[in-house]
Amino acid sequence: MSANIKKILIIGATSGLGEAFARHFHSTGKKVIAAGRRIERLHALESELPGLETIQLDVTDFANLESKLSSILSTHPDLDSVFIMSGKQDVTDFKNPASTSSPSIISEVNTNLIAPLLISRVVVPHLLALPSPATLITVSSGLAFVPVPKWPVYDATKSGIHAFSVALRSQLAGTNVHVIELAPPHVDTPLDLLHRGDPGKVPNPMPLDEYMATAVKGFETEGVKEIATGFSEIGVKAWRGAFGPILEHLGFRG
Known part of the structure; x- marks a missing residue:
C-alpha cells in the first residue's frame, strides 16, 4: 500500500503519532505536508526535516476549514493521500458533573468525529478525481471496539x-480510493499523560518505537482495512469475525 503514497497530508502532525508518522513517511522519501495548530512545533519539524512542508490548520475552526483545505488541494493537485490524525481525549465521569463541561464535551466530539467527517467531505472528491491510486487514512482506537469507562466521550467518538x-x-x-483505519492501542505518547497516575486501571502503554515498527508494516499489506496491534488487534479481529460475514451477506464491501 505505501508504494501508492507519494504525497501525503498528515493532519495533526505536531506531536504523538501524527509526528511519528510524519517522520516515518519523510524518512521513506514521501513528500510530506504536516498540518497542525501549533506553529512552533511545525517550524521545528520543518527545520529538522528537509523538504517537509508545514501548514497551520485548526480542524475545529469549522468556519474556515473547508476553504483552508481547498487551498491546500489547489496548491497540491497531486496530493494522493490524507491522514487525519488530530485527536482529543478527556477523562469524564458522568456521576460527577464537575469532571467535565459542555464546552469540553463539544470540543472532544468536534475534534475526534465532526472534523474528520468534514475533512473527508472535501478531500474525497479530490482523491476520486486522481488518475492513480489514492488513500484516506482515518484514526480510531482500540477503545472503538472495547470501550473503557474512564473515557466515555472518547470511546463514542x-x-x-x-x-x-x-x-x-x-x-x-471499486474506485481508486482506499480507506485505511488506523486503530492504535494504548501507546506512550503525550496523550498518555491523561492515563498516568491511575495504576491498575489502565495497562502499561506500548512504547512508541515498538508501536511504529508494527504499524508501518500494516501499510505494506495490500488491501488492508484496519491496522491494529495488541489490544486493538483483539478488538478488530473480534469485530471482523462477528460482523464481517453480515457485511458480506448484505453485499457491503466495508
Missing part, C-alpha cells in the same frame, strides 16, 4: 470513526 470508515469504504469500493 472513536466508535463513530470506525463506523464511518466501514461505511465510506463501502461507498468507495
